[in-house]
Amino acid sequence: MMNLLATLILGATLAVSGCTYYGYPPGTAIPASYDRSFFAAADAMRDQDVVVSTQDQAGGTVAGQREGTSVTATVRQQPDGSVRVQFSASDSRDPGLLDRISRSYDRRMGR
Template identity: 80%
Template sequence: MKNLLATLTFGAILAVSGCTYYGYPAGTVPASYDRSFSAAADAMRDQGVAINVQDQASGTVAGQRNGSTVTASVRQQADGSVRVQFNTSDSRDPGLLDRISQSYDRRMGR
């Protein structure tokens, strides 16, 4: 009888110890405006854009590369997220905006 009780107790302890508790997943926090603004300006520099306007209050970064004007617009959304948009005045280098966007993503850890 003692042997059976010990075996059942050991089995119950073993079964309970196999249960795993999964905590709450870490929530995502929107990127900060300052970090996004700096990453946008640095991404433009990474791709050879000479910055001539960098106004954090208005969220504007502008510069020149090979005669083309390149701009970044950084805006805080109502939900707390940040929207970043890159534009160029012409398409002399059609891959430029893609390369800037990729540099931005790398700087943001994406």
């Protein structure tokens, strides 16, 4: 009886070890989750020295200031399941700020 059980366990182990998991095909983007996108947006703003004063995950808003400029990120779940993230600023004292925040966000999302 013991030999039969050992043979069955060995057979099952060999059968499972022959399975291969391929994951996502190369070049396919992994869909972003709302939570991951929200926190990446907030951290991207901090990366660019924005002092975050409001971080409302349920409302999808992150707001802060950098050298007198108000910066806001809005995160919205789309009907198709994708997530849309948009950064905006109150003025253009630093015209490259939003671009830098966007690049920080892309890095944090692995893009």
